[in-house]
Amino acid sequence: MIISSAKPFEEIIELLKDEDDIFIIGCGACAAKLHVGGEPEVLNMYRLLEEAGKHVVGWYVPSAACSVASFSSLMEKNPSIKEARSTLIMACGSGVSIIARMSDIPAYPSNNTKSLGGLSQGEVVSELCAMCGDCKVYYFGGICPKGQCPKQLLNGPCGGSIEGECEVHPEKDCVWELIYKKLQKMDRLDLLEKIWTIEEIEP
Amino acid sequence: MILKTGPAYNPSMSQTFKNKLISDDFLITAEVSPPKGTDLSESIADADIIRNWADALNVTDNQRAVMRMSPVAVSKNLLDAGHEVIMQLTCRDRNRLALQSELLGAFALGVRNMCVMTGDHTTKGDHPGARPVYDMDSVQLLDIIRRMKEGHDLAGNVIDKPPAFTVGAVTNTDPSKNMQMMKLRKKSKMGLDFIQTQAVYDIGQFEAFMEAIGDIEVPVIAGLIPLKSAKMAHFMNENVPGINVPAEVTQRMANAEKPIEEGISICSEAINELKELCRGIHIMPIGKHVNTPKILEIAGIRKKNND
Numbered sequence: 001m002i003i004s005s006a007k008p009f010e011e012i013i014e015l016l017k018d019e020d021d022i023f024i025i026g027c028g029a030c031a032a033k034l035h036v037g038g039e040p041e042v043l044n045m046y047r048l049l050e051e052a053g054k055h056v057v058g059w060y061v062p063s064a065a066c067s068v069a070s071f072s073s074l075m076e077k078n079p080s081i082k083e084a085r086s087t088l089i090m091a092c093g094s095g096v097s098i099i100a101r102m103s104d105i106p107a108y109p110s111n112n113t114k115s116l117g118g119l120s121q122g123e124v125v126s127e128l129c130a131m132c133g134d135c136k137v138y139y140f141g142g143i144c145p146k147g148q149c150p151k152q153l154l155n156g157p158c159g160g161s162i163e164g165e166c167e168v169h170p171e172k173d174c175v176w177e178l179i180y181k182k183l184q185k186m187d188r189l190d191l192l193e194k195i196w197t198i199e200e201i202e203p
Numbered sequence: 204m205i206l207k208t209g210p211a212y213n214p215s216m217s218q219t220f221k222n223k224l225i226s227d228d229f230l231i232t233a234e235v236s237p238p239k240g241t242d243l244s245e246s247i248a249d250a251d252i253i254r255n256w257a258d259a260l261n262v263t264d265n266q267r268a269v270m271r272m273s274p275v276a277v278s279k280n281l282l283d284a285g286h287e288v289i290m291q292l293t294c295r296d297r298n299r300l301a302l303q304s305e306l307l308g309a310f311a312l313g314v315r316n317m318c319v320m321t322g323d324h325t326t327k328g329d330h331p332g333a334r335p336v337y338d339m340d341s342v343q344l345l346d347i348i349r350r351m352k353e354g355h356d357l358a359g360n361v362i363d364k365p366p367a368f369t370v371g372a373v374t375n376t377d378p379s380k381n382m383q384m385m386k387l388r389k390k391s392k393m394g395l396d397f398i399q400t401q402a403v404y405d406i407g408q409f410e411a412f413m414e415a416i417g418d419i420e421v422p423v424i425a426g427l428i429p430l431k432s433a434k435m436a437h438f439m440n441e442n443v444p445g446i447n448v449p450a451e452v453t454q455r456m457a458n459a460e461k462p463i464e465e466g467i468s469i470c471s472e473a474i475n476e477l478k479e480l481c482r483g484i485h486i487m488p489i490g491k492h493v494n495t496p497k498i499l500e501i502a503g504i505r506k507k508n509n510d
Contacts (some may be wrong), residue, residue, distance in 0.1 A: 151324065151340070153337070155341075155342040155343070155386060155389050156383070157383060157386060158321040158341075159320070159321070159374070159383065159401065160324065162441075162444050167323070167324055167444060168324045176382045177382070180381055193385065193388075195342060195346075195389050195392065196342075198339050198346070198347065
């Protein structure tokens with residue numbers, strides 16, 4: 001899933017300072033699962049905007065903001081969008097971009113989009129995949145260093161780790177520690193001996 | 204207009220580090236930092252303190268991701284002042300085009316020794332918002348230098364008068380760090396002429412490291428940072444990757460009446476032990492090289508008279 005987080009409401013109000021007659025579009029996919037674009041969050045945003053003196057003409061939560069077919073399909077779901085002079089999209093950057101393509105009404109983002117990650121056992125896991133377009137994750141025991149190493153190294157760790165922690169994010173384990181342990185358990189440490197040349201790696 | 208190039212640059216002298224690597228000499232290298240500014244006099248003065256003590260001077264490349272003068276410019280000035288240099292080159296700030304063009308430029312200006320490394324992340328430095336590049340890693344950079352030396356750039360185009368660098372890489376020295384040891388093996392497969400290490404305090408651990416990489420036939424130059432206080436020892440243990448100051452060393456510093464002198468003694472003792480374990484030492488003082496000649500003298504290293 002695409003990991004996004006809610007912008008502070010103050011920032012959203014600043015974005016919308018010259019706008020009114022706002023239509024809110026949520027997202028029933030990733031943003032809903034992350035509680036930053038589902039129906040409860042959309043209704044809360046509706047209330048907050050009204051309290052801040054903005055007129056909200058309506059709202060709708062499509063199954064996925066990034067897969068909305070057309071502006072007319074939105075109108076079928078909630079005709080009040082016709083009265084909108086701006087939209088606030090509670091989805092990732094893809095969702096905002098897809099909605100923005102459909103009309104000339106300005107589309108404002110309510111979220112900051114972070115990375116391609118996941119949600120497992122209640123935990124949001126970010127930066128799992130760098131979307132490099134050339135998947136090699138098998139060689140690393142299913143733990144992608146392109147996604148999870150801040151230096152995107154494929155030939156092994158940098159020298160910056162202290163006590164197995166990442167140089168950049170000390171709250172995290174160095175991904176190379178995790179890869180090593182996983183491949184050790186799988187009895188496939190041989191996979192780590194491969195030297196990745198520059199030609200084998202998509203930028 | 205005719206540009207005059209390198210008044211004091213002497214190609215035969217610049218090969219001496221390469222020749223020394225294949226000799227039996229115990230090698231001394233030392234770090235010199237580029238200035239934060241345009242005045243080179245402090246860097247030149249620091250290098251002069253260890254003139255004829257060091258076999259070559261490492262010129263750092265925005266070390267700890269703190270912006271300083273280009274190592275190419277500083278290297279050229281040190282060469283002109285008659286020093287042998289090892290230019291450091293990181294993967295942090297340059298993509299593959301910039302790395303290759305920097306290598307050509309450095310060689311053209313007389314740099315013959317290149318030590319490559321990944322580089323501390325930009326978030327650790329004084330421009331934390333800078334976009335880190337890491338277009339390639341240190342293993343790949345070594346591969347590219349090898350290819351350039353063979354006469355081709357990364358795209359396969361012919362390079363006129365290939366840069367015949369003597370090439371080094373860096374490593375931490377904890378043999379229990381399996382992935383780091385694996386990466387060092389990958390580096391050595393790319394054709395290394397020398398290895399310089401992170402600072403060593405635990406000689407026993409270093410000995411185990413040398414045993415663990417005994418199959419890698421590349422000269423190892425052990426890093427040393429003279430301690431100035433027990434506080435500094437604590438700080439490095441907590442904050443500097445790859446450094447392990449044993450408790451007894453910290454205790455010696457804590458007990459010392461003159462901690463600077465104690466740090467000098469500890470460093471000299473380490474050199475004497477390292478003489479039996481590896482091919483040389485690399486001194487990286489915090490600050491200037493004021494105590495470096497004294498450390499080397501106590502360790503029985505003799506000043507060279509090669510000019």
